Amino acid sequence: MISEQPNLNYIDQLAAGDEAVKQLLVDVLKNEFPEEKIAYYESLAQKDFKLLAANVHRMKPKISILGFEKSYKLANDYERNLKDNNIEGAEAFEELLQVISSYLKTI
Template identity: 50%
Template sequence: MIQPNLNYIEQLARGDDSIRQTLIQVIKDEFPDEKEEYFECLKTNNLENIASNVHRIKHKFSILGLEKSYNSAVILEEELRNNQSNQGLQEEFENTLAAITKYLKTI
């Protein structure tokens, strides 16, 4: 099960709540737009544009403690840049997007 967390953000903030809140707000502000752009690019099936979206989003995975999902996104991005499509990795990526979307509503 994909379970985002704030452990890495807590490490970065080092107990400073204003830094913690700033980092969380950046993710809350950027993630929905990046996710929407990803799904818009899927409609065009332009693999290079999809790869660029995956590249931007994958860093949110890492920040939210989703290392396995981050590593899968790295592979997905590389395959997309090589004009390959991997349905399994894409499905995993989209499941992670859904988990993050749900999680962001709770923090």
């Protein structure tokens, strides 16, 4: 179970009070994350471990930007497992994807 809550603290730091910059960063998250999530599930359906690992790798910066420190480690461990053709960690990672998807609908 994901115990962390997403936040925009890092985005606020990057934007340094500039609402246009903050909105731009949020828009990038809201546009790119759903596409990356679809790509993840497509590679999962294909059981393409190399592509799965690459998809997880692409999502990790967004996980970090949203303040998920523990979950970033989870994603990193999952990526490493995928490189060894091991799907351990998929359930927790997919829970994280759901938490992020729900959060992005609220911002």
